[in-house]
Amino acid sequence: MGIGGMVAKLKADVADTGEPLLEVKDLSIDFHLRTHILHAVRNVSFALERGRTLCLVGESGSGKSVTARALLGIVDRQGRIAGGRILLHGDEGEVDIAQMTERSSELLRIRGGRIGLVFQEPMSSLSPVHTIGSQIIEALRLHRRLDARAARAETVELLRQVEIRDPETMVDRYTFEFSGGMRQRAMIAMALACDPDILIADEPTTALDVTTQAEILDLIKRLQVSRGMAMLLITHDMGVVAEVADDVAVMRYGRIVETGSVDDVFHAAQHPYTSSLLSSTVRLEQPRADIRDRAEALGEPVLSVRSLTKVYGAVSGWFGKSGPALTAVDDASFDLHAGENLGIVGESGSGKTTLGRLILRTVEPTSGSITYRRKDGTSDDVLALSKAGLKDYHRQVRLVFQDPFASLNPRMTVKQIVGDPLVVAGTLRGAALEHRVGELLDLVGIDPRSMERYPHAFSGGQRQRIGIARALALDPSVLIADEATAALDVSIRAQILDLLLDIQKRLGLSFIFISHDISVVRYFCDHVAVMHRGRIVEMGTAEEIVNNPREPYTQSLISAVPNPDPRNKRMLHRTRFKS
């Protein structure tokens, strides 16, 4: 019996009881900030039922995580539950979590005992200085009367259930010896240690690769069904919602604007915000906005990369021992034509970021060649460039960064930030510089009058626009965008992608678009290179890669992408890649 069948059977079993496990009624949470009161959550109501999954969807700042933590009575220092009730039903009747104080022993029994929490940061949500085992054993011993030996045995069993290989050894390992996916599994094991009735998963897979995400969601879903738990899943990813949810609640500015069954929300959305959220979700099937004439893209390539290789750690150390060599990029070759977008997709550790840095020569390649052709027809061997030549090359080939918050100097005004490359190049100054910065800001859709402001006055999406304006300042011919939209909300992401396409059309740029998100690459790129363990395993047009992947790895990657359509789930029927 497949997962679908089990779900259907279980639903049939519990459908009639109708009694919710947990009800949230009119919950409001205020944050007392220095200057004003922020109403983070306003009159939110929903219910969790045994064996069913409610997805709370919303963009960053919508109050979904605050709501989830309030269910455990965990509210930040400035936060107060301003009103409403959180009713937890149990054998001894119902209790109101909203009324409990931080020190009440009843609340401590509920935390971890009846409600388990899994959340986003697999890197930082476990203590780095305690072993995985000791952290799970602690949870077990808190809620169940187990002696140390029994707790340890139980922990090993839990790790086995969450499919961690070799649990007897791993139980004594530290978190930094675990990969992101394994940490998330350990986190799930901890949340489930005391057999809770309710599992709250706050963006449990956001930081993970697609294939790992698919495995983790699979695991959570399976454990939920086998234990008959109620689940509250918080996510911003409509694809994940469609794959996992039974019911959906859409949150915006602290309010729930729409609730309904997953099918209703996806196919008969009532609220305009839900519709806009769905329409800005980039779908894998969705082809590029403008399918251009292919012939136009041909001709001499701007950038030719041949057999590019980077090996780390082959150098011998002080005491004559040589570390194991790691081939980060292995024999990568491709051509980038003028006006073309090349997507490089791969999971974390596949070498895609290193490849981008090799092309810029901020990391020196071990071997291979890169040829760059200027607009006037002359060409350069990038690896043989002198320092001055490299400086010129960096004017032509520029980088757009991932993190819009960390990549802008908070002490420089927007004018200084965008004008900086021009000042460094020494081409413009004074009024001409200001005029050019104004032009650039106009190009990326930022009001040029705001150029005297500092970055903190802008939202994430606006900052990314400023970063793009800075990259465009020197009239480059190639932009390398490394996960340029990964940190943005879906609706902002769609806007930035369209902006980049629009700029490309106007300026005739080429893009190398590095991303882990295949849907975005599909939307944005003409050609796609799939990287796995440093190698380009498959290359082709975006359509070919998505609709007709040849390599087993690409197939598994494509099929693991969640499909934002509950009637057509893809992830749960994915093909798995065995290496």
Add this chain to the structure above:
Amino acid sequence: MMGRYIVKRLIYMVPTLIGMSIIAFLIIQLPPGDYLTSMIARMTESGENVDPAQVARLREIYGLDDPVLIQYWKWISGILLRGDFGHSFEWNRPVSDLIWERMGSTLAISLASLLFVWAVALPIGIYSAVRRHSFGDYAFTFLGFLGLAIPNFILALTLMYVTYRYLGQSVGGLYSPQYVEAPWSWGKFVDLLSHLWIPIIVIGTSGTAALIRILRANLTDELNKPYVVTAKAKGLPEYKVVLKYPVRIALNPFVSAIGWVLPELISGVTITAIVLNLPTAGPLLLRALVSQDMYLAGSFILLMGVLTLIGMLVSDLLLALLDPRIRFT
């Protein structure tokens, strides 16, 4: 794993030690003249006759006219091969005797001060971080800054006055006059304790203030980390959450403090030691430097360097024990 790490660290210490010995020797050679010239100056000042022949003989005995390199070699080979730190001109005794005499009390006072610093800074730091912006936090912060700002010798003088005026104790030193030469007894120990608290407080105050601020800042960062929410969501009571997880990680600077607190306590408290008339290394070093008693001063500087290195090593080893991330990388 750990054994190799320690051996590696010890090997790395060798070149540092050699460099330090050279620097120590150069420092004591830097001022113009030597012990004899300053002795002659003092003798002529007080109207005594100086016999040039005797001076020349002394110069020869002490090798003061040899090239610097040979002087250095004589000095360092004596230390390494025979444990002979040379002869103090001023005290006319072997340097090693003088140093060991002083080092015992210096180390005792330093370690006691370090323990005092930890004992006070840890609870206050935790309290200040957890109850940030509360009245208690502000009060401790105020006291902390006061401790940082008041010069040690003023604090020493004040405390001496208070103990003399209101507690009727003998002022200064580590023992009351009747116990100074007496053999160890219960009475002497109690007497030592009643004197020891003043230097400990005086020496420890500024270090305490600094550590409280460091711990508060570190712990404030750690308290917002996701793993704290994880621990809370497990159902741990708040005080256990704080003590077991973030405090454990915020402790790192406490341990690294050994590295810099130890040498600072030994050398940096000279003024306090003079004011309080403590039999520690600081005043002796000062005298040696003033009178250009080169072997004594050089040995002190060298020992101080060695202590710094040992302090660093101890703190690094403790850090590795405390934090597996350091141990494994």
